[in-house]
Amino acid sequence: MGEEKKYNRRDFLATGARFSLAFGVLGLAGIAAQNSRAGGTVWQIDPFKCTQCGRCATDCVLSESAVKCVHAYDLCGYCDLCGGYFKPGVTDLNTGAENQLCPTAAIERKFIEEPYFEYIINEELCIGCGKCVKGCTSFGNGSLHLQIRHDLCDNCNECAIARVCPSDAIRRVQANDPYLIKGDFTASEKTTWTNKI
Amino acid sequence: MQNKMIKYFLLVLAILIVAIIATNYIGNKPKNAKQNPYEYNVEEFKTVPDSLISHTEVRQVKITVKQHGSLTSFDNTIWFSADNSVKNLSLEGKILADFTVSEPVRAIAVTSDLVVVAYEKKFAAYSHDGEKAFESDVITDSTYITSVAFLNGKIVIADAGKRKIYIYDKNLKGREIEGISGAKNLHGFVIPSPYFDVAVSASNELWAANTGMHSLQHYDENGNLLDSWEKISNNIDGFCGCCNPAHFALMNDGRFVTSEKGLTRIKIYSRTGELESVVAGPDVFVEDGHAPEVAVIGDTVIALDFDRKMIRIFGKRESK
Numbered sequence: 001m002g003e004e005k006k007y008n009r010r011d012f013l014a015t016g017a018r019f020s021l022a023f024g025v026l027g028l029a030g031i032a033a034q035n036s037r038a039g040g041t042v043w044q045i046d047p048f049k050c051t052q053c054g055r056c057a058t059d060c061v062l063s064e065s066a067v068k069c070v071h072a073y074d075l076c077g078y079c080d081l082c083g084g085y086f087k088p089g090v091t092d093l094n095t096g097a098e099n100q101l102c103p104t105a106a107i108e109r110k111f112i113e114e115p116y117f118e119y120i121i122n123e124e125l126c127i128g129c130g131k132c133v134k135g136c137t138s139f140g141n142g143s144l145h146l147q148i149r150h151d152l153c154d155n156c157n158e159c160a161i162a163r164v165c166p167s168d169a170i171r172r173v174q175a176n177d178p179y180l181i182k183g184d185f186t187a188s189e190k191t192t193w194t195n196k197i
Numbered sequence: 198m199q200n201k202m203i204k205y206f207l208l209v210l211a212i213l214i215v216a217i218i219a220t221n222y223i224g225n226k227p228k229n230a231k232q233n234p235y236e237y238n239v240e241e242f243k244t245v246p247d248s249l250i251s252h253t254e255v256r257q258v259k260i261t262v263k264q265h266g267s268l269t270s271f272d273n274t275i276w277f278s279a280d281n282s283v284k285n286l287s288l289e290g291k292i293l294a295d296f297t298v299s300e301p302v303r304a305i306a307v308t309s310d311l312v313v314v315a316y317e318k319k320f321a322a323y324s325h326d327g328e329k330a331f332e333s334d335v336i337t338d339s340t341y342i343t344s345v346a347f348l349n350g351k352i353v354i355a356d357a358g359k360r361k362i363y364i365y366d367k368n369l370k371g372r373e374i375e376g377i378s379g380a381k382n383l384h385g386f387v388i389p390s391p392y393f394d395v396a397v398s399a400s401n402e403l404w405a406a407n408t409g410m411h412s413l414q415h416y417d418e419n420g421n422l423l424d425s426w427e428k429i430s431n432n433i434d435g436f437c438g439c440c441n442p443a444h445f446a447l448m449n450d451g452r453f454v455t456s457e458k459g460l461t462r463i464k465i466y467s468r469t470g471e472l473e474s475v476v477a478g479p480d481v482f483v484e485d486g487h488a489p490e491v492a493v494i495g496d497t498v499i500a501l502d503f504d505r506k507m508i509r510i511f512g513k514r515e516s517k
Contacts, residue, residue, distance in 0.1 A: 054233035077389020079409060079439035081429060083459065088239045089431045103235060114384055115409065129235035138237070138485050139438030139459035141390045 041172040043159045047145035047182050049169035052130035052137070056146055059161045060128070066153035067128030067146050067161065069106070069121050072183035075143035078116040083139030084132035085109055085119055102132055123149070145182050150175075242431045242460055243479040249433065251465065251474030252498055252511035254481070258290035259507050264301050267315075268501040268508065270446075270492040271307035275499055277508060278302035278314055283327070288494065288510060296327025304345040306352075313352055315342040320354060333369055344394045348403050348418065355405065357393040360386040362405060364418060374420035376407060392443035392458065392488065399449050408440035413453060413470070426470030431460065434472040443488035446498075454498055458488035463500060463511070476500075476511050 045056070045067065056067035080093055085107050090099045095109055106125035110118045121144075128146060136144040148170075162170035173180065266279025274293060275286040280301050285294035304315040311330060312323045318340045321332035336342075341358030352365040362374040376386040386393065387409025394406045402423075403416050412427035428435035436442055438459035445455045453466040454476065461482040465473045476498045482489070486504035493499070496513040 052237070054235040057235060058231075077409065077439050079389045081411075081439060083438050088237075088242060088437075091430070101237070115387060131235045131237050134237035138239075141439070 040175045042148075042150055042155050042175045042178045043153065043162055043170055044148050044173045044178060044180050045146050046169045046171060046180055047142075047147070049167050050130070050133070050146055051167045051169070052134040052146070053166050054129050054131075055164050055166075056161050057127045057129040059164050061156060061160050062152065062154065064152070065128040065161075066148050066150075068123045068126045068149050068152075069128065069130070069132055069144055070147045070181065071119060071121055072143045072145065072181060073118075074183045075141045076119065077141050077143075078112060078118060079140060080115045080117055082109070082117065082119055082136070084136030084144045086135075088135075101135055103127070103129060107132060119144075143182065147179055147181065150178050239431070239460060242433075242437070245433055245462070245475050245478035245480075249472075249475045250478070251514055252476040253514045254477070254509055255497075255512040256288070256290065256510040257507045258286065258510070262503065262506060265487060265503045266302060266490075266501065267304045268490050268492050268499060269305050269307055270494045270499060272309075273494050275492065275494075275508065276305055276307045276312065277501065278305040283312060283314060283323070285325070286508070288497065288499075290508075294325060294327070296323065298323065299332075303342050304355075306345045306347050308347050313345055313347070315345040315354060317341060320345060320352065322352075331369070333365070336363065336371075341391055343391055344396075346395050346397045346403070348397045349401055351418075353395050353397065353403060355393045355395045357388050357391045360388045360393070362386075362395060362403075362416070362420075372418070372420075374405075374416055376405070376414065376416070376420070376422070389440045392440055394442070394444045396445060396447050398447040398451050400451065402447075402451070404445070404447065404453075406442050406445055408443065411436040411441060413442070413445065413455075413466075426466075428466075428470060428472075433462075433464070433475065433478075441488075444490045446491045446493045448493050449495070454491050454493055456488045456491045456500065459485075461486055461488060463489065463491060463498060477509075 057065050060066055085101060086093065086099055087101045092099060097105065104125045104127055106122045108120040108122060110120060112118050130146050133144045133146055136142055159170060262279035264280055266277065268275060268277045277284050277286060281297050283296055283298060284292055286292055298314050298321065300316040302314045303317060306313045312325060314321055318335045319333045322330040324330060336356060337359055339358045340356050342354055343357045344355035346353040348364065354363040356363060363371045365371045386407050389409050392408050396404050405414050405416060407414050410427055411429045412425050414422055415424040417423055431437040436457060441457040442455035443458045445453055447453060451468045454463065455466060456463050460479050462478050463476040465476060467473055483504040489500035489502050491498060491500050498511040500509045502509050
């Protein structure tokens, strides 16, 4: 009768360590594979939740905010009296600096045909304050909206503007689909025109 | 002694670190937001002089509604439609009739024998008891109906998607109005957003809100422009934003009750477009809310407040 091998404490610890190591390596490989497939996540603004509080311009850690105004042309009414371009109460609808709502004159107004005008954002001048977005949303179709530009964003672990956003409008989205552009993107249970009616 | 000093030092340091973290955590919260240096301020336009207020709210009727509906008046009662439901209410809020229809209703008009409901791309007619009389075909794929009215027994449909008005006879044969007649209106209806209302006066005048022009326009059945007026201003006497008035109704004497979005307000204009009074100012409605659809029974103005989910009834205020 052979001697029965004893499974002592040392063996138990050695086996446990091997299994832990194996699980750890497999787990890391799994996470890496998932990240590689999904491309990670980045911060983005949900334009249907944004309340244009101005903090994207003041609280981004970058000296020039990574948040810019973008224009969904398919939603724009091409209005003469554009609530996103003109200050409230303006009577002369011309491009005089005193009539413009944007603090950095980052919106260009271009005549198309009577009575339609196109509004183009100059992103180099835009500071992401959302003033035009508020005017457009309140008095127009809401075609102007804010987005985080990923060629500028540092994708901080904890986004400074997401933390202070009063409407929880900033969330992580998949990096391979990083923009929530109005027109292409519609919030659940909302469609573009149905939402306005 | 030295150990004790180190302990005290570490304790003070720990308290300091906790205090800094707590201050940062509590101070930098959304609710503690600083004054927005880029605030879009329209406060000065929200004030309405008391002398201009002609009505006071006399009743509110709670409604259950998921999508913005429509409302009109007939025979001193309210006809209200939203989602797939049509209801006839007394001014006291009592339900007089109630029936369901096949699609969500965008607009409603009522005569002595018919209730016409407009869906997004077509319309249907029912009896007052909810029995279906007929239903039209889809007008066009890009049609977006925003208003319906009756003109000399014909059905008038406002299509914001195509920027046209259609007039249908009893055989559902249609005629189009593009609003291009008249020297001042060569570009037709300018409808930047889905607000395009039509109404017919007691004297059978067809009026349309050319919202992009901030104008109310009177057309004949052939699409000839007969009369119009416009007021562009953020001030109380005009229409603001890209596209107003979002809704309007006609009083028996031909005066206009208008409803605006942006600065939500309901006003009364004379037949020639002079502001007469304010029924309800922006302070009565939710900020940046929907423009309430309006209807009129005598001097009483009825508003569909989608944001507060209620029908609000404004009676004429006693003169002081």
